[in-house]
Amino acid sequence: MITDLEKKVIALLQTDIPVVKRPFRQMAEKIGITEEQFLDVLTRLNQRGIIRRFGATLKHQKSGFKANAMVAWNVDETRVEAVGTSMAEFDEITHCYRRDPAPGWPYNLYTMVHAATEAECRALVEKIAATVGESDYTLLFSRKELKKTSMKYFED
Numbered sequence: 523m524i525t526d527l528e529k530k531v532i533a534l535l536q537t538d539i540p541v542v543k544r545p546f547r548q549m550a551e552k553i554g555i556t557e558e559q560f561l562d563v564l565t566r567l568n569q570r571g572i573i574r575r576f577g578a579t580l581k582h583q584k585s586g587f588k589a590n591a592m593v594a595w596n597v598d599e600t601r602v603e604a605v606g607t608s609m610a611e612f613d614e615i616t617h618c619y620r621r622d623p624a625p626g627w628p629y630n631l632y633t634m635v636h637a638a639t640e641a642e643c644r645a646l647v648e649k650i651a652a653t654v655g656e657s658d659y660t661l662l663f664s665r666k667e668l669k670k671t672s673m674k675y676f677e678d
């Protein structure tokens with residue numbers, strides 16, 4: 523069970539974290555608690571596995587990564603866990619998911635890669651394929667970003 527205070531903390535964490543010396547103090551003040559209380563809630567949420575990590579969102583197009591591709595892999599089910607774990611070790615892979623295949627679409631493992639050009643994406647995927655011993659894949663390049671947001675679990 524998530525308490526009302528925990529929901530308030532989670533809602534705040536879904537917004538931009540202030541770029542100040544004591545961001546959690548500033549966030550705590552917004553909901554009327556101390557920085558220590560805020561950090562205690564964060565610690566408990568982490569210990570319970572509700573919050574696992576914090577991550578920065580990089581606008582990859584503005585930072586020089588003009589190409590990105592979702593790579594759909596057809597991996598034998600007996601190897602999908604091991605292959606996915608190996609792929610997740612690559613710094614260039616930002617997402618790695620196992621999904622069920624669909625009729626006419628045999629792919630069951632998906633990764634996201636980012637690079638400066640499509641050619642670099644292709645070269646990277648070839649390197650990954652050779653490393654994990656998989657060759658049945660297709661690249662789906664992004665052409666236009668229509669929406670990109672993070673999930674909001676609790677609103678203010």
